[in-house]
Amino acid sequence: MIILDAPYVSDFLKESIQRQNIPVLDTEQARALAGGDLKYVPAQEFAPVNGRVYTNSENALEAVSRLLGHTDIPRQVEACKDKVRFRELTAPLFPDYFFCRATLEELEAMDPARLSFPLVVKPARGFFSLGVHMVEKAAGWPHAIAALREEIADFNANYPADVVDSGSFIVEQAAAGEEYAVDVYWDHDGNAVVLNVLHHIFSSGDDVSDRLYLTSADILNEHLERFSALMQDIGQACGFRDFPAHIELRLDEQGSIIPIEANPLRFAGWCVADMTRMAWGFDPYEYYLNDLRPDWQAILPEREGRIFSMCVADLPASVDRQAITEVDWDGVADLFEDVLELRKIDYREFPVLAFVFAATSRENTMMLDAALRADFARFVK
Numbered sequence: 001m002i003i004l005d006a007p008y009v010s011d012f013l014k015e016s017i018q019r020q021n022i023p024v025l026d027t028e029q030a031r032a033l034a035g036g037d038l039k040y041v042p043a044q045e046f047a048p049v050n051g052r053v054y055t056n057s058e059n060a061l062e063a064v065s066r067l068l069g070h071t072d073i074p075r076q077v078e079a080c081k082d083k084v085r086f087r088e089l090t091a092p093l094f095p096d097y098f099f100c101r102a103t104l105e106e107l108e109a110m111d112p113a114r115l116s117f118p119l120v121v122k123p124a125r126g127f128f129s130l131g132v133h134m135v136e137k138a139a140g141w142p143h144a145i146a147a148l149r150e151e152i153a154d155f156n157a158n159y160p161a162d163v164v165d166s167g168s169f170i171v172e173q174a175a176a177g178e179e180y181a182v183d184v185y186w187d188h189d190g191n192a193v194v195l196n197v198l199h200h201i202f203s204s205g206d207d208v209s210d211r212l213y214l215t216s217a218d219i220l221n222e223h224l225e226r227f228s229a230l231m232q233d234i235g236q237a238c239g240f241r242d243f244p245a246h247i248e249l250r251l252d253e254q255g256s257i258i259p260i261e262a263n264p265l266r267f268a269g270w271c272v273a274d275m276t277r278m279a280w281g282f283d284p285y286e287y288y289l290n291d292l293r294p295d296w297q298a299i300l301p302e303r304e305g306r307i308f309s310m311c312v313a314d315l316p317a318s319v320d321r322q323a324i325t326e327v328d329w330d331g332v333a334d335l336f337e338d339v340l341e342l343r344k345i346d347y348r349e350f351p352v353l354a355f356v357f358a359a360t361s362r363e364n365t366m367m368l369d370a371a372l373r374a375d376f377a378r379f380v381k
Helices: 011-020 028-034 058-067 073-081 083-093 104-109 138-158 217-238 272-280 284-289 296-303 329-333 362-373
Strands: 023-025 039-041 099-102 119-125 133-135 165-173 178-186 192-201 212-216 243-251 257-264 306-314 338-344 352-361
Touching: 011 272, 011 284, 023 028, 023 058, 058 073, 058 257, 073 083, 073 217, 073 243, 073 257, 083 099, 083 119, 083 165, 083 217, 083 257, 099 104, 104 138, 104 165, 119 138, 133 138, 178 217, 178 284, 192 217, 192 272, 192 284, 212 217, 212 272, 212 362, 217 243, 217 257, 217 296, 272 284, 272 296, 272 306, 272 338, 272 352, 306 362, 329 338, 329 352, 352 362
Parallel strands: 023 039
Antiparallel strands: 099 165, 119 133, 119 165, 178 192, 178 243, 192 212, 212 306, 243 257, 306 352, 338 352
16 A cells, blocks of 8 residues: 655656555545546545555554554554654663753753764654754753754655654764665565665765755665665664665764664655665665565676765755746756756755756766766756
8 A cells, every 4th residue: 555645746656556466545635646547545434455555655653543453553653753762762872872852942941062962862752854953062952942942843844754753852872974864665574675775975074955966876885785784783672564765874894884864655755766776776665565585696797886875956045946946957968977867856845956866977976976076057047
Protein backbone atom coordinates (compact mmCIF):
# COMPACT_ATOMS: atom_id res chain seq x y z
CA MET A 1 0.00 0.00 0.00
CA ILE A 2 1.20 3.50 -0.87
CA ILE A 3 0.24 6.80 0.77
CA LEU A 4 0.99 9.87 -1.34
CA ASP A 5 1.14 13.35 0.10
CA ALA A 6 2.73 16.76 -0.39
CA PRO A 7 5.11 18.17 -1.30
CA TYR A 8 6.01 16.13 -4.39
CA VAL A 9 5.30 12.97 -6.37
CA SER A 10 7.70 12.20 -9.22
CA ASP A 11 6.72 10.77 -12.58
CA PHE A 12 8.91 7.75 -11.89
CA LEU A 13 7.14 6.97 -8.61
CA LYS A 14 3.77 7.22 -10.37
CA GLU A 15 5.01 4.92 -13.16
CA SER A 16 6.31 2.43 -10.60
CA ILE A 17 2.97 2.38 -8.78
CA GLN A 18 1.08 1.86 -12.04
CA ARG A 19 3.44 -0.83 -13.29
CA GLN A 20 3.14 -2.79 -10.05
CA ASN A 21 -0.61 -2.07 -9.69
CA ILE A 22 -0.05 -1.01 -6.08
CA PRO A 23 -3.09 0.26 -4.16
CA VAL A 24 -2.90 3.94 -3.16
CA LEU A 25 -4.87 5.48 -0.32
CA ASP A 26 -7.58 7.60 -1.92
CA THR A 27 -7.15 11.19 -0.72
CA GLU A 28 -7.71 14.56 -2.30
CA GLN A 29 -3.99 15.33 -1.92
CA ALA A 30 -2.94 12.10 -3.66
CA ARG A 31 -5.21 12.74 -6.63
CA ALA A 32 -3.99 16.33 -6.91
CA LEU A 33 -0.36 15.23 -6.96
CA ALA A 34 -0.58 12.00 -8.97
CA GLY A 35 -3.72 12.28 -11.09
CA GLY A 36 -6.61 9.85 -11.31
CA ASP A 37 -5.04 6.90 -13.12
CA LEU A 38 -3.75 5.02 -10.08
CA LYS A 39 -5.47 2.18 -8.21
CA TYR A 40 -7.04 4.23 -5.42
CA VAL A 41 -8.67 2.51 -2.46
CA PRO A 42 -10.79 4.11 0.30
CA ALA A 43 -9.60 4.37 3.90
CA GLN A 44 -11.83 1.49 5.03
CA GLU A 45 -9.95 -0.84 2.66
CA PHE A 46 -6.52 0.50 3.56
CA ALA A 47 -4.16 -2.29 4.61
CA PRO A 48 -0.46 -3.12 4.20
CA VAL A 49 0.46 -5.24 1.18
CA ASN A 50 2.51 -8.21 2.37
CA GLY A 51 2.82 -6.34 5.66
CA ARG A 52 4.41 -3.32 3.98
CA VAL A 53 3.52 0.34 3.48
CA TYR A 54 5.44 3.10 1.71
CA THR A 55 4.96 6.87 1.85
CA ASN A 56 6.63 9.50 -0.29
CA SER A 57 6.29 12.13 2.43
CA GLU A 58 6.25 12.33 6.18
CA ASN A 59 3.10 14.42 5.86
CA ALA A 60 1.38 11.03 5.45
CA LEU A 61 2.37 9.77 8.91
CA GLU A 62 -0.82 11.05 10.53
CA ALA A 63 -2.83 8.75 8.24
CA VAL A 64 -0.53 5.86 9.12
CA SER A 65 -1.13 6.41 12.81
CA ARG A 66 -4.88 6.77 12.33
CA LEU A 67 -5.44 3.83 10.00
CA LEU A 68 -2.82 1.33 11.11
CA GLY A 69 -2.99 1.65 14.90
CA HIS A 70 -3.78 -2.08 15.10
CA THR A 71 -0.40 -2.96 13.54
CA ASP A 72 3.21 -2.56 14.69
CA ILE A 73 3.91 0.08 12.04
CA PRO A 74 3.07 3.16 14.18
CA ARG A 75 5.45 1.95 16.90
CA GLN A 76 8.24 1.63 14.36
CA VAL A 77 7.43 5.06 12.95
CA GLU A 78 7.58 6.60 16.42
CA ALA A 79 10.96 4.95 17.05
CA CYS A 80 12.27 7.03 14.15
CA LYS A 81 10.28 10.25 14.33
CA ASP A 82 10.92 10.92 18.00
CA LYS A 83 14.64 11.60 17.81
CA VAL A 84 15.06 11.23 21.57
CA ARG A 85 13.32 7.84 21.51
CA PHE A 86 15.58 6.77 18.63
CA ARG A 87 18.62 7.78 20.71
CA GLU A 88 17.27 5.88 23.71
CA LEU A 89 16.71 2.70 21.70
CA THR A 90 20.14 2.80 20.06
CA ALA A 91 22.04 4.04 23.15
CA PRO A 92 23.59 0.60 23.83
CA LEU A 93 25.26 0.84 20.41
CA PHE A 94 26.73 4.28 21.22
CA PRO A 95 27.21 4.41 25.01
CA ASP A 96 29.39 7.56 25.01
CA TYR A 97 27.05 9.71 22.93
CA PHE A 98 25.43 12.65 24.78
CA PHE A 99 21.81 13.70 24.19
CA CYS A 100 18.81 15.05 26.09
CA ARG A 101 15.24 16.23 25.50
CA ALA A 102 14.16 19.81 26.33
CA THR A 103 11.34 22.27 25.76
CA LEU A 104 12.08 25.69 24.32
CA GLU A 105 11.72 27.20 27.79
CA GLU A 106 14.23 24.69 29.16
CA LEU A 107 16.63 25.50 26.35
CA GLU A 108 16.39 29.19 27.16
CA ALA A 109 17.07 28.45 30.84
CA MET A 110 20.17 26.32 30.19
CA ASP A 111 23.52 27.75 31.24
CA PRO A 112 25.79 27.32 28.18
CA ALA A 113 28.84 27.52 30.46
CA ARG A 114 27.84 24.08 31.79
CA LEU A 115 27.45 22.49 28.34
CA SER A 116 30.13 20.80 26.23
CA PHE A 117 30.33 22.15 22.70
CA PRO A 118 29.92 21.70 19.78
CA LEU A 119 26.23 20.76 20.07
CA VAL A 120 23.30 20.36 17.71
CA VAL A 121 19.81 21.58 18.66
CA LYS A 122 16.79 20.58 16.59
CA PRO A 123 13.12 19.65 16.92
CA ALA A 124 12.59 16.20 18.42
CA ARG A 125 10.44 15.54 15.36
CA GLY A 126 11.48 17.07 12.06
CA PHE A 127 13.03 16.60 8.63
CA PHE A 128 14.78 18.38 5.70
CA SER A 129 17.13 20.32 8.03
CA LEU A 130 14.21 22.27 9.51
CA GLY A 131 15.17 24.01 12.73
CA VAL A 132 18.63 22.42 12.86
CA HIS A 133 21.23 24.60 14.57
CA MET A 134 24.90 23.77 15.00
CA VAL A 135 26.29 25.59 18.02
CA GLU A 136 30.07 25.60 18.03
CA LYS A 137 30.71 27.57 21.22
CA ALA A 138 28.87 28.76 24.33
CA ALA A 139 28.69 32.29 22.91
CA GLY A 140 26.48 31.08 20.09
CA TRP A 141 23.92 29.36 22.33
CA PRO A 142 21.61 32.38 22.96
CA HIS A 143 21.54 33.22 19.25
CA ALA A 144 20.59 29.66 18.25
CA ILE A 145 17.79 29.45 20.80
CA ALA A 146 16.46 32.87 19.78
CA ALA A 147 16.43 31.73 16.14
CA LEU A 148 14.48 28.61 17.12
CA ARG A 149 11.82 30.71 18.80
CA GLU A 150 11.41 32.77 15.61
CA GLU A 151 11.17 29.61 13.49
CA ILE A 152 8.44 27.99 15.57
CA ALA A 153 5.68 30.03 13.93
CA ASP A 154 6.79 28.83 10.48
CA PHE A 155 6.91 25.21 11.65
CA ASN A 156 3.38 25.39 13.03
CA ALA A 157 2.02 27.10 9.92
CA ASN A 158 3.58 24.81 7.32
CA TYR A 159 3.92 21.32 8.82
CA PRO A 160 1.71 19.06 10.94
CA ALA A 161 2.94 17.98 14.37
CA ASP A 162 3.51 14.47 12.98
CA VAL A 163 6.26 15.99 10.80
CA VAL A 164 7.77 18.78 12.93
CA ASP A 165 7.13 19.08 16.66
CA SER A 166 8.03 22.62 17.68
CA GLY A 167 7.31 21.95 21.36
CA SER A 168 10.07 19.46 22.01
CA PHE A 169 13.75 19.58 21.07
CA ILE A 170 16.78 17.35 21.26
CA VAL A 171 20.19 18.61 22.31
CA GLU A 172 22.99 16.29 21.29
CA GLN A 173 26.70 16.32 20.74
CA ALA A 174 27.76 17.25 17.24
CA ALA A 175 28.84 14.12 15.40
CA ALA A 176 32.07 14.72 13.54
CA GLY A 177 32.99 13.44 10.11
CA GLU A 178 31.51 13.02 6.67
CA GLU A 179 27.72 12.74 6.36
CA TYR A 180 26.04 9.88 4.51
CA ALA A 181 22.45 8.81 3.97
CA VAL A 182 21.32 5.22 3.55
CA ASP A 183 18.11 4.04 1.93
CA VAL A 184 17.35 0.72 3.60
CA TYR A 185 14.55 -1.66 4.41
CA TRP A 186 14.28 -4.47 6.92
CA ASP A 187 12.59 -7.66 5.77
CA HIS A 188 10.11 -9.79 7.70
CA ASP A 189 12.93 -11.37 9.70
CA GLY A 190 14.59 -8.03 10.48
CA ASN A 191 17.43 -8.39 7.97
CA ALA A 192 18.69 -5.05 6.62
CA VAL A 193 18.74 -4.56 2.83
CA VAL A 194 20.62 -1.44 1.66
CA LEU A 195 19.31 0.04 -1.60
CA ASN A 196 21.54 3.12 -1.86
CA VAL A 197 24.22 5.12 -0.07
CA LEU A 198 24.44 8.87 -0.62
CA HIS A 199 27.33 11.12 0.39
CA HIS A 200 25.99 14.47 1.62
CA ILE A 201 28.45 17.18 0.58
CA PHE A 202 28.68 20.51 2.43
CA SER A 203 30.31 23.75 1.33
CA SER A 204 31.68 24.58 4.81
CA GLY A 205 31.71 23.48 8.43
CA ASP A 206 28.60 25.49 9.31
CA ASP A 207 26.61 24.50 6.22
CA VAL A 208 23.47 22.48 7.13
CA SER A 209 21.77 22.69 3.72
CA ASP A 210 20.62 19.78 1.57
CA ARG A 211 22.25 21.16 -1.60
CA LEU A 212 24.30 18.22 -2.90
CA TYR A 213 24.24 14.41 -2.58
CA LEU A 214 26.47 11.96 -4.43
CA THR A 215 26.64 8.24 -5.00
CA SER A 216 29.12 6.14 -6.96
CA ALA A 217 30.62 2.68 -7.23
CA ASP A 218 33.57 3.98 -5.20
CA ILE A 219 31.24 5.06 -2.37
CA LEU A 220 29.38 1.74 -2.32
CA ASN A 221 32.57 -0.32 -2.53
CA GLU A 222 34.06 1.57 0.39
CA HIS A 223 31.05 1.75 2.71
CA LEU A 224 28.37 -0.81 1.82
CA GLU A 225 29.61 -3.58 4.11
CA ARG A 226 30.00 -1.54 7.29
CA PHE A 227 26.88 0.54 6.70
CA SER A 228 24.89 -2.64 6.14
CA ALA A 229 26.19 -4.02 9.44
CA LEU A 230 25.17 -0.82 11.23
CA MET A 231 21.69 -0.94 9.66
CA GLN A 232 21.37 -4.49 10.94
CA ASP A 233 22.28 -3.38 14.48
CA ILE A 234 19.90 -0.41 14.35
CA GLY A 235 17.09 -2.61 13.09
CA GLN A 236 17.58 -5.05 15.93
CA ALA A 237 17.71 -2.26 18.54
CA CYS A 238 14.51 -0.66 17.23
CA GLY A 239 12.63 -3.83 16.30
CA PHE A 240 12.22 -2.95 12.61
CA ARG A 241 10.36 -5.48 10.43
CA ASP A 242 8.90 -5.00 6.93
CA PHE A 243 9.95 -1.39 7.25
CA PRO A 244 11.78 1.17 5.04
CA ALA A 245 13.79 4.17 6.25
CA HIS A 246 16.19 6.88 5.18
CA ILE A 247 19.00 6.85 7.77
CA GLU A 248 21.44 9.76 8.02
CA LEU A 249 24.81 9.18 9.68
CA ARG A 250 28.30 10.55 10.23
CA LEU A 251 31.56 8.70 9.66
CA ASP A 252 34.68 10.18 11.29
CA GLU A 253 38.35 9.76 10.40
CA GLN A 254 38.75 6.97 12.97
CA GLY A 255 36.00 4.95 11.31
CA SER A 256 33.42 5.53 14.03
CA ILE A 257 29.82 5.84 12.78
CA ILE A 258 27.03 7.74 14.52
CA PRO A 259 23.48 7.84 13.11
CA ILE A 260 22.07 11.36 12.96
CA GLU A 261 18.43 10.48 12.47
CA ALA A 262 16.04 7.97 10.97
CA ASN A 263 13.23 8.99 8.60
CA PRO A 264 10.47 6.36 8.59
CA LEU A 265 8.40 4.65 5.88
CA ARG A 266 10.27 6.33 3.05
CA PHE A 267 13.59 6.59 1.31
CA ALA A 268 15.21 9.92 0.33
CA GLY A 269 12.60 12.69 0.42
CA TRP A 270 11.09 14.71 -2.43
CA CYS A 271 11.39 11.47 -4.45
CA VAL A 272 15.18 11.81 -4.48
CA ALA A 273 15.01 8.05 -3.93
CA ASP A 274 14.53 7.89 -7.73
CA MET A 275 18.29 8.47 -7.88
CA THR A 276 18.69 4.74 -7.14
CA ARG A 277 17.10 3.92 -10.46
CA MET A 278 19.23 6.50 -12.30
CA ALA A 279 22.48 5.33 -10.71
CA TRP A 280 22.00 1.59 -10.31
CA GLY A 281 19.24 0.68 -12.74
CA PHE A 282 16.69 -0.82 -10.35
CA ASP A 283 13.45 0.46 -8.84
CA PRO A 284 13.83 0.97 -5.05
CA TYR A 285 10.06 0.99 -4.51
CA GLU A 286 9.64 -2.33 -6.30
CA TYR A 287 12.58 -3.85 -4.42
CA TYR A 288 11.16 -2.91 -1.03
CA LEU A 289 7.56 -3.87 -1.72
CA ASN A 290 8.54 -7.20 -3.29
CA ASP A 291 11.38 -8.14 -0.92
CA LEU A 292 14.05 -7.97 -3.62
CA ARG A 293 17.79 -7.48 -3.04
CA PRO A 294 20.28 -5.73 -5.33
CA ASP A 295 23.13 -7.81 -6.71
CA TRP A 296 25.82 -5.26 -5.96
CA GLN A 297 28.63 -7.49 -7.25
CA ALA A 298 27.03 -7.39 -10.69
CA ILE A 299 25.82 -3.77 -10.57
CA LEU A 300 28.84 -1.81 -9.35
CA PRO A 301 31.50 -2.82 -11.94
CA GLU A 302 29.24 -1.52 -14.71
CA ARG A 303 29.11 1.94 -13.09
CA GLU A 304 32.81 2.47 -12.37
CA GLY A 305 34.19 5.91 -13.14
CA ARG A 306 30.93 7.87 -12.85
CA ILE A 307 29.54 9.94 -9.99
CA PHE A 308 25.78 10.30 -9.74
CA SER A 309 24.52 13.45 -8.06
CA MET A 310 21.40 15.30 -6.96
CA CYS A 311 21.68 19.04 -6.56
CA VAL A 312 18.97 21.24 -5.08
CA ALA A 313 18.91 24.46 -7.10
CA ASP A 314 17.66 26.54 -4.18
CA LEU A 315 16.98 30.25 -4.03
CA PRO A 316 18.09 32.55 -1.20
CA ALA A 317 15.46 34.24 0.94
CA SER A 318 16.41 37.60 -0.59
CA VAL A 319 14.81 36.61 -3.92
CA ASP A 320 11.22 37.74 -4.46
CA ARG A 321 9.99 34.50 -5.98
CA GLN A 322 6.58 35.91 -6.85
CA ALA A 323 8.26 38.48 -9.08
CA ILE A 324 10.25 35.98 -11.17
CA THR A 325 9.34 36.20 -14.86
CA GLU A 326 12.07 34.11 -16.45
CA VAL A 327 14.40 31.23 -15.55
CA ASP A 328 17.54 30.38 -17.50
CA TRP A 329 17.08 26.61 -17.44
CA ASP A 330 19.90 26.09 -19.95
CA GLY A 331 22.22 27.97 -17.61
CA VAL A 332 21.23 25.72 -14.72
CA ALA A 333 21.80 22.62 -16.83
CA ASP A 334 25.19 23.86 -18.05
CA LEU A 335 26.55 23.61 -14.50
CA PHE A 336 26.54 19.82 -14.92
CA GLU A 337 28.33 17.44 -17.22
CA ASP A 338 25.45 15.09 -18.05
CA VAL A 339 21.97 16.01 -16.83
CA LEU A 340 19.88 12.87 -16.29
CA GLU A 341 16.79 14.79 -15.22
CA LEU A 342 16.09 18.43 -14.44
CA ARG A 343 13.05 18.32 -12.17
CA LYS A 344 11.42 21.75 -12.15
CA ILE A 345 9.76 22.79 -8.89
CA ASP A 346 7.08 25.42 -8.31
CA TYR A 347 9.46 28.11 -7.05
CA ARG A 348 6.58 30.37 -6.08
CA GLU A 349 5.50 27.80 -3.51
CA PHE A 350 8.95 26.52 -2.51
CA PRO A 351 12.33 28.33 -2.48
CA VAL A 352 13.71 25.86 -5.04
CA LEU A 353 14.05 26.10 -8.81
CA ALA A 354 14.74 22.44 -9.47
CA PHE A 355 16.22 19.16 -8.36
CA VAL A 356 18.98 18.38 -10.83
CA PHE A 357 20.07 14.75 -11.25
CA ALA A 358 23.34 14.34 -13.12
CA ALA A 359 26.20 12.00 -13.95
CA THR A 360 29.78 13.25 -13.79
CA SER A 361 33.04 11.60 -14.77
CA ARG A 362 35.81 11.46 -12.16
CA GLU A 363 37.92 13.99 -14.05
CA ASN A 364 35.13 16.59 -13.91
CA THR A 365 34.35 16.58 -10.19
CA MET A 366 35.20 20.30 -10.07
CA MET A 367 31.83 20.86 -11.76
CA LEU A 368 30.10 19.40 -8.71
CA ASP A 369 32.06 21.70 -6.42
CA ALA A 370 30.97 24.66 -8.54
CA ALA A 371 27.33 23.55 -8.33
CA LEU A 372 27.67 23.19 -4.57
CA ARG A 373 28.72 26.84 -4.28
CA ALA A 374 26.57 28.29 -7.06
CA ASP A 375 24.19 31.18 -6.47
CA PHE A 376 21.12 30.04 -8.39
CA ALA A 377 19.57 33.49 -8.04
CA ARG A 378 21.65 34.50 -11.06
CA PHE A 379 19.50 32.26 -13.27
CA VAL A 380 16.25 34.13 -12.58
CA LYS A 381 14.89 37.47 -13.74
